Amino acid sequence: MEQNNQSLEKTDAEWRALLSEEEYRVLRLKGTERPHTGKYNLHFEEGTYKCKGCGTPLFESDMKFESDCGWPSFDKAIEGTITYKKDTSFGMVRTEILCSKCGGHLGHVFNDGPTATGKRYCVNSVSIDFKDQ
Secondary structure (H helix, E strand, C coil), X not given: CCCCCCCCCCCHHHHHHHCCHHHXXXXXXXXXXXXXXXXXXXXXXXXXXXXXXXXXXXXXXXXXXCCCCCCCEECCCCCCCEEEEEECHHHCCEEEEEECCCCCEEEEEECCCCCCCCCEEEECHHHEEEEEC
């Protein structure tokens, strides 16, 4: 697993002022949006998905696929943008994915993806933003 190389630090008050209540709950408190409710779940435009907290480009549109899991899914991330952390919450063992720049919680990565990478980055829509090409 990669080390967390956070380079953007803000106080809790600064994060609360920057993010909506739901964005704060997911990005800073490691929450999860309800499945099939996210803005980017069935979004397949060409462009780049960026961290909602700091704007770091995380995923390109050609990395996205329909997984039918209820959250946006990607088969890989832009190199060096994700930090991986073992997550044992809720009686499960998973790999949490965080933005390497601001430490924002994005979701989890699983080894059950249908593409050649074998990965499924399961990402909360509320933790990302989209910039079209």
